[in-house]
Amino acid sequence: MGRQRSFTEAERSAWRNFLLANRRVTTRLDADLGSECEMTLAEYEVLGHLADAPDQRLRMNELAELSRLSPSGLTRRFDALVRRGWATRERCDDDRRGVVASLTSSGKVQVEAARPVHDRGAKSYFFDLLEPDDVDLLSEMMVHVAVDEDAAVAS
Numbered sequence: 001m002g003r004q005r006s007f008t009e010a011e012r013s014a015w016r017n018f019l020l021a022n023r024r025v026t027t028r029l030d031a032d033l034g035s036e037c038e039m040t041l042a043e044y045e046v047l048g049h050l051a052d053a054p055d056q057r058l059r060m061n062e063l064a065e066l067s068r069l070s071p072s073g074l075t076r077r078f079d080a081l082v083r084r085g086w087a088t089r090e091r092c093d094d095d096r097r098g099v100v101a102s103l104t105s106s107g108k109v110q111v112e113a114a115r116p117v118h119d120r121g122a123k124s125y126f127f128d129l130l131e132p133d134d135v136d137l138l139s140e141m142m143v144h145v146a147v148d149e150d151a152a153v154a155s
């Protein structure tokens with residue numbers, strides 16, 4: 001294998017600032033959701049995926065992929081949502097080995113109450129710090145990082 005090149009100063013700065021910005025925004029969103037909605041950002045993300053899914057249901061493996069979690073990581077997080085009455089597990093109708101995650105009516109109420117808190121924080125901690133043209137450019141740039149090149153679609 002060939003020798004890897006070092007970061008340029010611009011790359012090092014971009015990477016460091018990306019990590020710092022991510023930590024800053026997610027820490028603040030987590031704190032807001034915890035204090036105002038009694039849920040974590042991680043719980044909100046899982047509930048949000050379910051709320052946005054057709055019939056508010058997803059196979060557990062699809063939910064794990066959307067949530068960027070391993071199956072065991074999702075199981076631990078999902079168990080907490082089930083204990084809180086915000087989600088349920090069901091066997092797949094067409095595949096008895098598969099498991100479907102469903103949002104409960106209580107979970108729907110929770111995620112709908114949390115969405116404005118999340119969105120207000122994302123706007124305040126992230127978007128309000130950028131110029132509108134910067135948001136457009138950032139959206140275009142992040143497609144290259146966030147989405148596999150073969151699956152990239154125009155945003």
